[in-house]
Amino acid sequence: MSGIRRVVGESTSAGAGSAPESVAPAAVHRSVRLPRTRAGTAWVLAFLAAVALLALIVFITQNLHPVEVSFLGWHGQFPLAVALLAAALIGSVLTLILGSTRILQLRRTALRSRGERAQARVVPDTRSGSEHSAP
Numbered sequence: 141m142s143g144i145r146r147v148v149g150e151s152t153s154a155g156a157g158s159a160p161e162s163v164a165p166a167a168v169h170r171s172v173r174l175p176r177t178r179a180g181t182a183w184v185l186a187f188l189a190a191v192a193l194l195a196l197i198v199f200i201t202q203n204l205h206p207v208e209v210s211f212l213g214w215h216g217q218f219p220l221a222v223a224l225l226a227a228a229l230i231g232s233v234l235t236l237i238l239g240s241t242r243i244l245q246l247r248r249t250a251l252r253s254r255g256e257r258a259q260a261r262v263v264p265d266t267r268s269g270s271e272h273s274a275p
Contacts, residue, residue, distance in 0.1 A: 200225075 203221035218226075
């Protein structure tokens with residue numbers, strides 16, 4: 141017999157022609173978890189990208205009136221949505237640059253300390269002056 145327990149539901153009307161009692165599907169499928177696949181992940185990401193694109197399109201169409209933009213001596217008129225999206229993009233790029241710099245710095249530090257630990261294991265202990273004997 142298999143390791144799956146049979147769950148029998150109580151029936152209030154048992155008569156001729158009623159279906160036989162069997163395993164409740166909810167009890168069996170609750171413990172089973174399907175593995176994630178790349179295709180499934182791609183579908184979820186595509187859906188999220190489509191929702192974000194739809195929100196972006198709505199935002200742009202609702203904010204088309206022109207605004208005056210001045211920055212470091214540059215002056216111009218742009219649609220409000222373009223000005224806000226450009227500001228958000230510039231902020232994101234600056235954040236990515238600073239974050240990437242910090243990540244690279246931490247990686248170099250981790251590699252350096254890993255190398256120092258590996259070197260410390262290889263160098264024999266010369267302070268005791270005696271060889272280790274086998275137990």
